[in-house]
Amino acid sequence: MSNVTWIGAASGDWNDPKNWSSKTVPGQNDTVIVNKGSVLNINSSISAQKIENDGGTITFSSGASANNITLNVNSGTTTVASSKIQFSQANVTSASGTLVISGLTNYSVSNLNVSGGTFELDHSSLSGFNGSNVKSGGQIVLNNGSSMTVSNLQSKVTVNGGSTISLDGNYNSGSSVVSGTGTGNTILISSSAAQTNLPISGISKGDMIGVNGSTVDKATYTNSKGSGSVVLTVGNTTYSYNSVSYDATVLEGTTVATGTQDGNAIICFLSGSMIRTPKGDVAVEDIQIGDQVITFDWRNNADIVRPVVWVGKARATVRPELHDDEAGWPVRILKDAIADGVPYKDMLITAEHCLFFKDCFVPVRMLVNGMSIFYDKSITSYDYYHVETEQHSIITADGMLTESYLDTGNRSSFRQEGKVATLRGAVKSWADDAGAPLGVARSFVEPLFRALEWRENSVVGIQIPSETMELTDDPDLHLVTDTGATVRPMRKTAHQYSFMLPPDTQSVRIISRASRPSDVIGPFVDDRRHMGVAVADVRLLCAKRQFDITSHLQAEKPEGWYETDWTDCAWTNGDAELPLGDHLSHGKMGILSMTIRAAGPYLQSDQAVSDVQKRSA
Numbered sequence: 001m002s003n004v005t006w007i008g009a010a011s012g013d014w015n016d017p018k019n020w021s022s023k024t025v026p027g028q029n030d031t032v033i034v035n036k037g038s039v040l041n042i043n044s045s046i047s048a049q050k051i052e053n054d055g056g057t058i059t060f061s062s063g064a065s066a067n068n069i070t071l072n073v074n075s076g077t078t079t080v081a082s083s084k085i086q087f088s089q090a091n092v093t094s095a096s097g098t099l100v101i102s103g104l105t106n107y108s109v110s111n112l113n114v115s116g117g118t119f120e121l122d123h124s125s126l127s128g129f130n131g132s133n134v135k136s137g138g139q140i141v142l143n144n145g146s147s148m149t150v151s152n153l154q155s156k157v158t159v160n161g162g163s164t165i166s167l168d169g170n171y172n173s174g175s176s177v178v179s180g181t182g183t184g185n186t187i188l189i190s191s192s193a194a195q196t197n198l199p200i201s202g203i204s205k206g207d208m209i210g211v212n213g214s215t216v217d218k219a220t221y222t223n224s225k226g227s228g229s230v231v232l233t234v235g236n237t238t239y240s241y242n243s244v245s246y247d248a249t250v251l252e253g254t255t256v257a258t259g260t261q262d263g264n265a266i267i268c269f270l271s272g273s274m275i276r277t278p279k280g281d282v283a284v285e286d287i288q289i290g291d292q293v294i295t296f297d298w299r300n301n302a303d304i305v306r307p308v309v310w311v312g313k314a315r316a317t318v319r320p321e322l323h324d325d326e327a328g329w330p331v332r333i334l335k336d337a338i339a340d341g342v343p344y345k346d347m348l349i350t351a352e353h354c355l356f357f358k359d360c361f362v363p364v365r366m367l368v369n370g371m372s373i374f375y376d377k378s379i380t381s382y383d384y385y386h387v388e389t390e391q392h393s394i395i396t397a398d399g400m401l402t403e404s405y406l407d408t409g410n411r412s413s414f415r416q417e418g419k420v421a422t423l424r425g426a427v428k429s430w431a432d433d434a435g436a437p438l439g440v441a442r443s444f445v446e447p448l449f450r451a452l453e454w455r456e457n458s459v460v461g462i463q464i465p466s467e468t469m470e471l472t473d474d475p476d477l478h479l480v481t482d483t484g485a486t487v488r489p490m491r492k493t494a495h496q497y498s499f500m501l502p503p504d505t506q507s508v509r510i511i512s513r514a515s516r517p518s519d520v521i522g523p524f525v526d527d528r529r530h531m532g533v534a535v536a537d538v539r540l541l542c543a544k545r546q547f548d549i550t551s552h553l554q555a556e557k558p559e560g561w562y563e564t565d566w567t568d569c570a571w572t573n574g575d576a577e578l579p580l581g582d583h584l585s586h587g588k589m590g591i592l593s594m595t596i597r598a599a600g601p602y603l604q605s606d607q608a609v610s611d612v613q614k615r616s617a
Contacts, residue, residue: 003031006056010039013484014046034058036076044484053078053097060085062103063484073097073117083107092117092138101126114138114155121146121163123321131155136174140165145319149212153198159185162317162381166212171198178202184317184381188212189232189239200230200241205249208315211239223250273347275387276396278305284385284397287311295393296401298359298436310388316350318380323516325351325365325528329375330382333364333400336459337372337452343398348376350384356394356401357448360439366523367445369453370465392435403435440526449524470604471520475512475533477596482507495596501540503587507579509560510535510594513602514574520601529562532572534598542583542590549592551579569597 004026006012008019017023026032028047034040036055043063051058055075060066065084075096081103090112092099097117101107101124109126112119114134120141131153134140139156142148142163150157150165154172159165159179164186167177171190179185179202186208187200203209210216214234222228223246232239274281276294287293291308318328333347338355351368354361367373386404387395393404439445456462479487479499487508491498501508514530538549552561552570560576584590 002029003033005033005035006038006040008040010041011486012040014040014042014044015483016485034076043480044482055096071099073099080104080107087111089113091115092119095137109133121148131169131172131175136172141180144321145317159187161185162319164188167198168192168212176201179204179207182317182380184208184315186210189241191234191239198241199243199245201245202247203244203250204247221246221250273349273397274345284387285313285383287385287387293387293389293393293395293404295389295395295404295435296356298356298394304393306389306391306393308387309390310386312386312388313383314386315383316381318377320377320380323519323528324375325368325518325523327375329377330379330384331364331368332374332376334372334459334461337455338400339455340458341399343400345398347398347400348379348382349397349402351375354403354438356403356436357439358444360437360444361403361435362439362445362448363526366440366526367449367452368523369449371456371462372452372459374463394435442525445524445526446522449522469519471601472513472604473600473602475596475599475602477510477512477533477599479508479592480511481505490591496593497596498591498593501580501584501590501592503584503589505580505584505590506582507577508592510572510576510578512572512574512599514572515600515602519603529571530573531562532574532576532599533596534564534566534569534571535576536566536569536595536597538578538592538594540580540583540590540592542588547581547583549578549580552576566597569595571598 002022005021006019007021008016012019015025017025020026026048029049031050031052032048033052033054034056038056040056040058041061042059043061045065047066048069050070050072053073053076057076058078060080060082062082064082067086068088071078071087071090073092075094077098077100079100079102083104086108088111090099090109092114094116098120099114099118100120100122101109102122104124106125106127109129112133116137118139118141119134120143122143123146125147127149129148129150131150134155136155139158140148140150141158142160142165144161145163147164148166149168151168152170152172153167153175155174156176156178157165159177161182162184165177166188167190169190169192176199177187179187184207188210189198189212191211191214209219209230209232211232211234216232216234218233220231226247227245229240229242230244273284275284275287278292278294287308289308289311292305293308295304295306297304316328320327329351330348331351333343333349335343335345337343349364351365352363354363355367364373368375389404394401395404396402477489477497481487481502482505485502487499487501489497490500510533512532514532516530517525517527535552538552540547540549551558553568557570558577558579560573562571562573564571
């Protein structure tokens, strides 16, 4: 057993002896040391007995795998983004150490011990976690929509970015919960713990507090100069928390919550739009089953009164790391943006909600121009409502023709509103049940988009886009072998790329920039795939023989490939697998040549993606 220190660059290969102080690749009996300032990205199968992070940055990317390794995070940050990494023991030993679980669901951390420092979830979920694994000197941090169920908490938990902490069992000395950055954070208290000994702080407008496993019937908040209490009632049981602190967004005084979301108390929630009814316009949150709304029969140019058969409510929490149209930002349509008096006030709807134009429904995301119609990034968490009529209908909200709810299979994600419960039938489809055709063809939508752009001088409060879009035609095309080695082209022309491959390479990943047509052309293009390069002929030359590689042209394609209208090429998503078989076995090297039929343009900000960031086609 010996100590081996990483001396390679951030892009260095674990399996390259030159990157190690011993000039040999670590084995299963060695201790790996990563010193302060060093960066180690692992994207392959590795062996070691122990890894000591002494101030460096270690990332186990999605291609990494290992078993029975002891990890000690003495300082620095270690990120695990691969479920194939299994530690016999993982320890965070000091306040300057951080262990991050990134993008994983129920990753096994049964052998985790945090005596100091931070255990963090990022875009991850974890259930059945024993809080005693994180001592009072350590802390748990949930980021970016993560969720965790913790029993017997004995440390501080910070909930950020719309994340959820669910508590079981008792709270031990040293435990506390903080609602941190972002809104829409959810804290579910334990139904069995002592009820006053858990400090809760940072509660802001839009956050939720509930009881784990129960539906809250009533919630009362008391706030006096930022401090107060929360009293939650579930049936005949009352849960009182007397050490609660609020931020400045929460009004002082005593507030009785008027609604709950999925059994969690809501301090304040966003109201909806005004729906046209025979009695006048009514706020959407006040619409009940059995109420009547005015619908528009576009075929006969007539108004028809129809009853409401279902009202659903759901909560959205924005994920700002995603593209704007996928992140959940509400779309704000400014007053008069469509026509004079349409809408008659600012209108807020979700990105996929449809507006009615020229006998067709158009998703509002395809009309976002950043000026009169834009993503409102001041709202990071909100409630939204759906109103369903017996038939999918055109209704009027805020003076604008829009759609009623069409159940295409997502009804279960909404909570039914009102005092009357209604059981609904089979799911429907746009093709068979829509109240009007869905118009997403560029030839139909782009003229609408341009016409709304031209109305900017007729709209008050127009936004000035803060970002300019820079494009490039350079795909930054390169390969990554199955051992994690990066291979740059040895030769390239406008359409032809050649790469020298090392011996025993069985597959490569074709890495490039990748952008969405909806971004580089405009939102009026209904294509939100990440398009890398269009690959036609691929040939492998080795041992004076040439082999045609055609797996990307087959009906069953490897990971990372899209279909095209052409039969002799296929698009990558920026990170596409290309199997090569055993042509390079027994120490043979080879030259891989490929014809690129099309590439770009790309957003300058869309860098070539790595395996840890790969996108699935």
